[in-house]
Amino acid sequence: MVHHRRGLRRLLRDDDLAAAIERDWTTADLSPKRVAMLRFAVKLTATPSAVNDADVEALRSAGFSDRDILDIVEVVGYYAYANRVADGLGLELETWIPD
Numbered sequence: 001m002v003h004h005r006r007g008l009r010r011l012l013r014d015d016d017l018a019a020a021i022e023r024d025w026t027t028a029d030l031s032p033k034r035v036a037m038l039r040f041a042v043k044l045t046a047t048p049s050a051v052n053d054a055d056v057e058a059l060r061s062a063g064f065s066d067r068d069i070l071d072i073v074e075v076v077g078y079y080a081y082a083n084r085v086a087d088g089l090g091l092e093l094e095t096w097i098p099d
Contacts, residue, residue, distance in 0.1 A: 036062035041076045 009018045020028035025038055036058055044051050059069050 033062045033064070037064070037072060040072065044073065044076045045080055 005018070005022065008021065009015055012018050012021075017028060017030075021030070026035075030038070040051075040055055040059055043055060056069060059072070060066075064072070
């Protein structure tokens with residue numbers, strides 16, 4: 001998680017917002033567009049078979065293009081895959097990665 005935290009802070013350029021997201025993204029001061037994206041990402045991660053056309057339409061309504069939605073699905077899917085591979089192999093975080 002340390003490397004994800006570092007990446008989030010680098011992308012946001014707002015340590016307070018990053019900390020609020022880490023505590024509970026549902027109460028963080030996020031735009032409606034980001035909230036829609038995160039709701040979708042959580043659903044796709046936790047209950048992928050429950051994702052339906054309405055979920056995709058909610059992303060479109062929030063302002064995401066079909067290309068954006070493809071990118072969101074690919075990133076969520078990749079992280080799910082990579083984390084399961086790492087967990088399944090019992091990989092530990094590299095000691096050289098700073099906090």
